[in-house]
Amino acid sequence: MKKSSTQSVQDYLKRIYELTENGSPASTNDLARELNIKPASVTGMIQKLAAEKPALLEYQKHQGVTLTPTGKRAALEVIRHHRLLETWLVQTLGYAWDEVHEEAERLEHVISEDFERRIAAALGHPLRDPHGELIPTADLKMPADKSTSLSALRKKQAGRILCVKSADADLLRHLNEIGLTPNTMIEVIDYSPFDHNLTIKVEKKTYVLGLSITSKIFLEIA
Amino acid sequence: MKKSSTQSVQDYLKRIYELTENGSPASTNDLARELNIKPASVTGMIQKLAAEKPALLEYQKHQGVTLTPTGKRAALEVIRHHRLLETWLVQTLGYAWDEVHEEAERLEHVISEDFERRIAAALGHPLRDPHGELIPTADLKMPADKSTSLSALRKKQAGRILCVKSADADLLRHLNEIGLTPNTMIEVIDYSPFDHNLTIKVEKKTYVLGLSITSKIFLEIA
DNA sequence: TTCTGAATTTAGGCTTGACTAATTATATTT
DNA sequence: AAATATAATTAGTCAAGCCTAAATTCAGAA
Missing domain, CATH: 1.10.10.10 (Winged helix-like DNA-binding domain superfamily/Winged helix DNA-binding domain)
Known part of the structure; x- marks a missing residue:
């Protein structure tokens, strides 16, 4: 029960x-x-x-x-709701990825299991939400995360963005503007050991990003 | 504010x-x-x-x-949420009309104005929900109701179902089975003054309905 | 008009989940 | 190792909203 x-x-x-x-x-x-x-x-x-x-x-x-295991299951249930909802707000109601958090934060507590199943099915049982966060499975397991933080990459390394871990709408809008969204390829051009800034190349353009940004972007290394 | x-x-x-x-x-x-x-x-x-x-x-x-006028506006806001949500659960997630009430009852309290606007637009600003209930407009006016209760009709009268006012899932499922849903044409074949039963014809078939049902069905008289 | 029963209100209590202020542990310095 | 700063806990309140039990008010019948 x-x-x-x-x-x-x-x-x-x-x-x-x-x-x-x-x-x-x-x-x-x-x-x-x-x-x-x-x-x-x-x-x-x-x-x-x-x-x-x-x-x-x-x-x-x-x-x-x-x-505890019980608490973890309950937590994953809520997180599953949240991430499915975010995915669904973006895919079916045209929300931008910086607009979904607040709405999902309220909806996650009130949807039924039936509703959860219906949107999961309608979305094709997605693995990740619009930010690239992994969605717990229906049996409440969190899929293994194989991503690496952009902040750990150095000169010449490259990869594909898997996830942007932030709920800050302003940051998300900015990243969207410069094309730093899931599935985008990134290459590290330079690294400054003093301030941990990374110079990266995205779609022919280069940007210098501070640690407060690079630590929130996660990639699959090429 | x-x-x-x-x-x-x-x-x-x-x-x-x-x-x-x-x-x-x-x-x-x-x-x-x-x-x-x-x-x-x-x-x-x-x-x-x-x-x-x-x-x-x-x-x-x-x-x-x-x-009070203030209270009425707040009430219409909630009712608008509820009815838009029901419509939307049916149209986009394949819910049946007897399954939407509980879900909408919880969601209605947590959706944002933005969410409301988006689903209203996605649905084409519907006038009625899946039960045929009128949906308050965005500026919180309840549209005028011109329907007549089926229980008020007598022999030979006919009409088109506009609305079924019930949240009873069993009744709704039953009505759906015998085809008594919004937009269906109905003709009254007979009326029994003793028990108020009405004999009606729907799609070539006849049914005898008690007052507890006929009082919940509303029509536009032909 | 008075009585009686139903509807309504008052009084007092409980639970949830927050808060402030004061206290106690733990960690960090010197 | 003592002194101090930071983190965490205790103690006591409060507001929402619900409850039960005990009045009270109203409305219809005698």
Whole structure:
């Protein structure tokens, strides 16, 4: 029996999933920042979720939290909803990739399993969303990610953009304008070890990108 | 500045709109029944909404409630969302008309104005939803309803179905099976004054329908 | 007109999930 | 190793919205 969690709980689980993707527990402060909720409130909620009958979180005071298998499944369900919705807003309603986040953020909590199945089928069970983020499968597994951060590439290396990890609409619009969207080929022309700027070539044009951008772009190396 | 109301408030306004369509105020009890909320709680909410800065409700103790112009606009907004969503679930995701209500009931509270505009445009600014219910216009006016209840027709009268007012999935499925859906032509063959049963002809076949059905079907008289 | 039952309202309580302020742990310096 | 800064937790509040139980008001019947 799957008890449906509240919108708040779903948000917590989703953020914790994201913050623990690197393998380490999520801190109260980081979670609070991501959720726009005060740390004290976050402590309260994680203690509640860790204490539930089938616990959703693993939690030791002052040590941060991780998801239990149950919590992870719930998180992947929400993330699947989110990414399917973003894909679908772009493909069927003509949204731009910088316009979908907010809308999906609200819709993800209210769609039925039936709705999820219908849009997944209508979209042909997509692997990635409009930003290139991997979409958890219907059985709630996250596909393996084989991408490399553009920030790790050096002179002469090249690749194809797989994913742009950002919800910043202004940045996304800018990247779209200069053609840095999934599936585009990129070549690194130069690297500056001092500021970590990368000079890259895209479609005959070159751009110098700072780390705050290159760290958000992920590629399949050519 | 339009302050967005909570989902609860939106539900209250929507139900009050429906209950006051006949011109008389909505009673606490009727509202409680429609909302599946205890009458005492309804009283509390009604008093709160009637006391807000721009009041949403007109309320006198023991006299029931009506919507103020502000409340009516908010109600029509929700109803527009609901009906556009139902239309859109049917037209683009292949839902059947008996499957859309629950889904729309949840989605109606979270879609943006942008989303509303996009689906309205994609659907060609429809006048009616899949049940034939009129969809409030973008400037929040309810189009005039010129339909007549099937229950008011008598022997020899005929018409075209405009609307089926029911959220009962079983009934909707049954009506669909016997072909009683919007746009279908109906002719009254017989009327029984004792039980108010009507014998009608649809596509060469005849059916005897009770008042609980005929009162929910609305037509344009031929 | 008075009575009775249904409808409505009041009173008081509970849960969820947020907040602030104050306290306690942990980490970082010196 | 002590002092301090940062992170996390506790304690106590609050607003929404629901609930039950106990009044109260109204409307129709006697």
